[in-house]
Amino acid sequence: MPTDAPQITLGGRRTEMVYRALLTDIKEGRYEAHSRLPTENELAETFAVSRPVIRNALALLKQQGLVRSVQGSGTVVIFGSEQTAPEQGSGSLLSGSVRDLQRCFEFRILIEGEAAYAAALRHNPRTLERMADCVYTTRGPALPALAEQAHQTFDFHRAVVDAADNLFLQQSLDLIVGSAGFRAYLSRRRGRDGIIHDHGQVNSEHIEIFHLIERRQAAEAREAMRGHIQRAHDSFMGRIPLTNGE
Template structure:
């Protein structure tokens, strides 16, 4: 590989390693790569039509061999999540087959519903305090990070993309603004504990069809404005209100799904 190309690859890997993938997932080597790739796709980091990093880049990101990466990609192709174009690379084709494969919905449903409710219960304790501290400690860099995440969230929502990744980036930006590693670790633990089915269910519950996604965006904007204005008490309350509203929306849609109307708007 020419020196210039190697340097570009190294720079690309450095840019994405901490942002796109959780590289420490459990399982064998190819399973770890597969789980992280599918999480990035299902959480919305990669949309339909997006090109994945090359095999060489993925091998460097995950510190594995290219045959291991190839095995993970073959599994994604078999599931209809990606397709390979000769001489071009691997592209995301969609999630329809994964959604259709969730016929055990009734079997796994209670477990995944409880996971989502447990997440919100935990976040209702942690994140209002994070918003309070962020309003007191935020810097312009923090505000820029939050504003960028909100913009990407709105854009993804407006185009019908999965918004989970951008939702997470906003909440992570608030945690980062606290400058407290415990809050940052807590925010990331909730994100990366998600398995494939939980992420798919979350998308079906919150944002498919578009439904009440606009409400969530407005709640995020309110939290951001209060952090920007250095209103810690109000920011704490606004974050609690947002997460409680999310819990209410979740419970409403859970009831819809239990009644067999899985595809109805929320």
């Protein structure tokens, strides 16, 4: 995830004003992790702006990995005030700790492996369609914009967790996504030329996991997801430039 503040390109100064105000509220803990933001109508009334302005500001917060939309719950905060905010981040990996990022991967293997298992048992037409939308978005004439690829590939993982229909798994994923290490992982997945070279391979593995879930092969889906995340760990760790003390 980028550590610099995003460029305000949607809605102009009003969008920036709302975005900055909500960002400050989240950073200072007025909206805690896992809490819900007010509705779009309530925010529009509070800031005396239109709903499209609110939507644009929320989109910027989502881009920064601070909030996410949850069906039936509105917009949920996934960033804790004790973490380093995107604007202030130094770009370091978990404040210099590769060890912590390794623990994050270990947690993902445990949580997401079980999520794939449960998703194979519990998916319904709606959640199956959402997973399919995530894995087949690259069949068109062009890949997503480079800055968006890492975020879009992770959408499949969230779709799998949602298909598992388990609030505790969903909250565990929010914990992962809200961590500084995970945001650093997303931002550092791009090579020096800015391209995510493993994008095609990642999507192929997602398609394999999707078909196992679709066929309700729970044990196989679990192992495929675990192997997928382990390979991501091995590939990523091999590219981290270590410094003293890491």
